Every structure is written in structure tokens, then in C-alpha cells.
Amino acid sequence: MNDFLNQMRLVGDWLTSSQQWHGDDGIPHRLVEHLTYSGLSLLFAALIGLAFGLLVGHTGRGAFAVATVANLARAIPTFGLVVLVVTLAGLSTTPVLIALVALAVPPILINTFEGVRGVDPATRDAARGVGMTEWEVLVRVEVPMALPLILLGLRVAAIQVVATATVAAYPGLGGLGRFIVDGLSRNDYELVIGGSTVVVALALVVQVAFTALRRVVVSPGLRVSPSKP
Secondary structure, three states, rough: OOHHHHHHHHEEEEEEHHHHHHOOOOOOHHHHHHHHHHHHHHHHHHHHHHHHHHHHHOOOHHHHHHHHHHHHHHHOHHHHHHHHHHHHHHHHHHHHHHHHHHHHHHHHHHHHHHHHHHHHHHHHHHHHHOOOOOOHHHHHHHHOOOOOHHHHHHHHHHHHHHHHHHHHHHHOOOOOHHHHHHHHHHOOHHHHHHHHHHHHHHHHHHHHHHHHHHHHHOOHOOOOOOOOO
């Protein structure tokens, strides 16, 4: 217990040290790098996952292919994918982005697909009966009703990406993972725990942000907590 308290005190000293808040190795600079990798990866994954999820959920065509591809993508080891793409493409942000996008697409894709597919067929028929086009049915009926599951997929993907973006440090790039990798190489566990604490705190901030967003954009009648597929 005393060892744990001593570690926490050391981490607290590390986090409050002015040295950790300045320069290229400081927390703000590493946080910006981490958010850049995470934000770009989530953006690309959302474009892919939302587009295909909405299309397949609305038309019903390709459902088996979507489920198969998503499940295969979930089985890909992120770190192994980073190493493979670094070997093929060289040291750059490309392998990191590819690995994180591959990680983030499945929850977005599956939750979007399930959310749209789960809309009551009678509601769709009623919308078509009043003269709505297929596009209007999707945008004005299906998407609002599927929004809780869509946001769940985005939230799960965002938290996974933020937590996993630490792999950017392994091929020599930056981000918050730099603290963890450098700490392990130096046997500096204060640095490892400090970096891990910042990553956990960032993941919690993402969780809170999506919870707040859900309360703002989702209709009160649809705020029943959905189950993740």
C-alpha cells in the first residue's frame, strides 16, 4: 500500500512539474500529436463506417458482407498492422492512421447498420406514404431514430482510438504513447504511469463529451441506453 501511495505521489509530482508542460516533450505538445492522430483516424473511419452503414441499413443489400468485413477487421491486431505497414510504406503517420482506422470502422459500421435496420418498417412505409423520397426517408426518419446507436458506435470507436493511438510511439512517432515507450526503455515507471494516466484521463473526457452530445442531439424519447451489438 505504501509503495502504491509513493508511486501516486511521484506521478502527481511528475504531472505538476513545470518541465512536463513545456517544449516538444511536454504534455501539451504530445497531447496535440495524440489528438491529431486520433482525430484524423476517427474522421476517416466515420466517413467509411457511416456511409456504408447507412447505405446497407437502408437498402438491406450487403448485410452479410458488412458483418463479415467488420468481424474480420476486429480480428486484426493493431500493433501488428502498424509494424506491417511501416515495413511496407516506411516510417510515417500513414501506418498509424491505417491501423487506427481499421480499428475504428467496425463499431461505427455495425452500430450504424443495426440502428438503421432496426427502424420499424411501418414507420418507413408511413414516410413513403406521405410522399417522401428514399433520401428523405433515410435522413428525416431513419437517421434520427438510429441516432442513439450511431452515437454509441462513434463513442466506442473514439475511446478505442484514443486509447490505442499510443501505438504511434512504437515506430518512432509522437503522441502520449511517447511517455510510455520512453519510460519502458529507461525503466522509468514514473514516466510510464504518468503517461498512462494522461491517456486514461483523455479517454474519460471523450466519454463525457459523447454523453453530453447524446443528451443534446438525441430526442428524449429515444434515450434508452442501447446495447452494443
